[in-house]
Amino acid sequence: MGTTPLNVTLTVDLTPHTVDWLTIHRRTYNGEIPGPTLRVRPGDKLYIKLVNNLRPDNLVRERGHGPISPNITNLHLHGMHVSPKEPHDNVFIEIGPGSSYQYEFHIPDDHPAGTFYYHHHIHGNSHFCVGGGLVGFIIVEDDVTTMPPELSAISCPLNCHKEVQLAVGTNFRYRFLPTDPILSYSNLQKDLGDPSRNLDQLASGTGTMEDWLMDPANNVDYILTNGQMWPTVTLTVGEVKRFRILNAATIEVLEITIKELGCQMMVLAWDGIYVDAPYRTRMVVLSGGARVDVAVRCWFSGDFTMTTVMAEENDPILSSEYWQMRFDQDLLTLHVEEKAAVFDLEPFPTSLPAHPSYYRDLRRIDDSEIDGRFVIEFGPEHEVNREHFKDAMYPRYKYEVGTIQEWYVINTEQLKPHPLHIHVNHFQIISYNEYTHPWGALHPVNKTKSAYYDLQGNLCDQQFLHFAHNLDWPTSNPPNFKYHGHHNRSRDSIPGYIPLGEWRDTINVPPLGSMTIRFVADRFTGTQMIHCHNLNHVDRGMGLVVEVVEQGESTHGAHTASGGAYPGTCRRTDPYPDVVTGVSTTNVNVGSHEHGH
Numbered sequence: 001m002g003t004t005p006l007n008v009t010l011t012v013d014l015t016p017h018t019v020d021w022l023t024i025h026r027r028t029y030n031g032e033i034p035g036p037t038l039r040v041r042p043g044d045k046l047y048i049k050l051v052n053n054l055r056p057d058n059l060v061r062e063r064g065h066g067p068i069s070p071n072i073t074n075l076h077l078h079g080m081h082v083s084p085k086e087p088h089d090n091v092f093i094e095i096g097p098g099s100s101y102q103y104e105f106h107i108p109d110d111h112p113a114g115t116f117y118y119h120h121h122i123h124g125n126s127h128f129c130v131g132g133g134l135v136g137f138i139i140v141e142d143d144v145t146t147m148p149p150e151l152s153a154i155s156c157p158l159n160c161h162k163e164v165q166l167a168v169g170t171n172f173r174y175r176f177l178p179t180d181p182i183l184s185y186s187n188l189q190k191d192l193g194d195p196s197r198n199l200d201q202l203a204s205g206t207g208t209m210e211d212w213l214m215d216p217a218n219n220v221d222y223i224l225t226n227g228q229m230w231p232t233v234t235l236t237v238g239e240v241k242r243f244r245i246l247n248a249a250t251i252e253v254l255e256i257t258i259k260e261l262g263c264q265m266m267v268l269a270w271d272g273i274y275v276d277a278p279y280r281t282r283m284v285v286l287s288g289g290a291r292v293d294v295a296v297r298c299w300f301s302g303d304f305t306m307t308t309v310m311a312e313e314n315d316p317i318l319s320s321e322y323w324q325m326r327f328d329q330d331l332l333t334l335h336v337e338e339k340a341a342v343f344d345l346e347p348f349p350t351s352l353p354a355h356p357s358y359y360r361d362l363r364r365i366d367d368s369e370i371d372g373r374f375v376i377e378f379g380p381e382h383e384v385n386r387e388h389f390k391d392a393m394y395p396r397y398k399y400e401v402g403t404i405q406e407w408y409v410i411n412t413e414q415l416k417p418h419p420l421h422i423h424v425n426h427f428q429i430i431s432y433n434e435y436t437h438p439w440g441a442l443h444p445v446n447k448t449k450s451a452y453y454d455l456q457g458n459l460c461d462q463q464f465l466h467f468a469h470n471l472d473w474p475t476s477n478p479p480n481f482k483y484h485g486h487h488n489r490s491r492d493s494i495p496g497y498i499p500l501g502e503w504r505d506t507i508n509v510p511p512l513g514s515m516t517i518r519f520v521a522d523r524f525t526g527t528q529m530i531h532c533h534n535l536n537h538v539d540r541g542m543g544l545v546v547e548v549v550e551q552g553e554s555t556h557g558a559h560t561a562s563g564g565a566y567p568g569t570c571r572r573t574d575p576y577p578d579v580v581t582g583v584s585t586t587n588v589n590v591g592s593h594e595h596g597h
């Protein structure tokens with residue numbers, strides 16, 4: 001166990017970043033995209049001094065109506081099990097131009113070893129800043145004395161040459177909606193006076209540099225791997241390497257695969273938490289903020305392509321909210337060299353480290369063990385539970401530390417996926433698109449029938465229209481929509497389907513999707529954020545805060561969503577049903593009709 005204090009300085013500055021012939025200016029940590037990789041061990045105390053070297057500006061816009069100044073910054077340790085209070089992982093700290101802040105992160109002795117990341121987390125400018133490059137890996141190293149030897153053979157600290165870190169980002173992106181104040185980098189850069197050539201007129205007189213970059217005919221990739229275009233990773237035939245892959249993009253869901261036949265991928269961990277046992281996969285699906293650890297081995301020499309696929313046979317709905325952003329893009333070349341000696345295969349890991357006690361399996365616990373329940377509803381217009389996030393003053397749910405929580409997550413949008421991210425605690429997937437009554441009652445007719453019922457048991461029309469008539473993937477094919485899977489069916493071939501029991505800190509909630517998650521509110525009290533990790537969405541208010549209180553402290557006083565409409569109903573105009581009546585569990589908090597502040 002590490003006990004060394006680790007001191008790191010991360011300096012945020014505007015830095016030129018060159019890709020091929022093009023130099024762009026982006027906000028970076030220590031001048032790099034991604035920022036430096038931080039390696040820590042359980043028990044370490046990590047001190048990060050965050051220095052903001054950006055210039056002051058006059059750009060002040062109200063949150064929710066456009067970016068606040070992208071020259072304000074802060075830091076979040078995504079997925080790390082650390083305190084959300086100051087001076088720890090409090091994401092509501094704001095560090096202005098010319099200022100600095102001394103963060104402290106006390107990493108628990110029993111913190112899982114795995115792949116995490118740090119990034120900027122200011123509400124209102126996160127899409128611009130994180131998408132531009134304010135991301136970096138933080139890796140909690142395994143304990144060499146207890147990790148399985150086959151895993152140690154492909155991992156730091158003993159075999160760092162076997163590790164490959166891939167931060168897949170969109171740092172090259174120029175604009176998608178030129179008039180959109182959150183999505184348009186160029187206009188914002190112009191407003192800020194950042195050095196930028198994006199709006200330069202071309203000598204040919206055919207528009208701006210940005211027009212040229214955005215013209216599909218010019219075939220410009222905008223997905224970068226570690227800030228580069230198509231880097232090369234070298235392996236030898238039969239060698240196993242451990243890839244730590246981060247989706248550092250702000251909007252896109254990545255469906256990563258190896259294009260050519262001849263390489264194998266084994267999933268080791270999701271979001272920094274080892275799976276129970278390694279399993280083969282042909283594709284990994286990562287929403288923004290997600291990480292996966294995969295072991296890769298190739299049988300033949302030659303060049304292979306790791307690519308992100310958005311092909312017809314997959315789920316176009318996962319890619320993003322905007323159809324024009326569907327893409328197939330190559331991420332890197334796997335260059336596999338001939339092996340001089342006899343052909344032998346290095347083994348894949350067959351076992352993985354156990355989870356800490358606070359990530360114990362909650363799938364088969366008795367209902368009576370569940371201490372509290374909450375609903376998270378992603379809805380239209382960037383709302384969570386029918387409202388926009390404004391500040392951290394009013395938690396929407398309070399619960400005691402140490403309690404077992406069961407949350408029901410639904411997405412009432414027909415076309416947009418929303419990746420849910422919960423700070424501080426990972427959560428376990430208990431049900432996936434089961435479409436039962438949110439409180440566990442069975443569908444009155446057929447539990448496996450894919451229809452979505454609200455808290456009152458009413459069939460929600462929008463779900464019914466898409467799903468009810470033809471449930472079998474992939475034959476179900478309404479326009480622009482494919483059914484994303486159901487946990488009672490065999491969904492091995494569906495990209496993005498999440499096996500029950502796995503742990504995540506970020507999970508894609510497909511359109512009209514639903515899931516039940518559980519977790520222990522382990523150890524840390526304080527206000528913590530729950531939000532959509534499509535960063536343009538959270539910038540517009542797609543988040544809320546909850547508060548974990550001390551044991552025995554009152555959980556009253558949480559403010560429910562305002563406006564007379566509540567989560568778990570079919571339409572935003574539906575009244576909130578009285579779910580407390582007839583529900584045997586205690587501490588159902590969504591039904592409180594308490595208002596006002």
Ligand SMILES: [Cu+2]
Nearest residue numbers: 418532534537
């Ligand atoms: Cu969203």
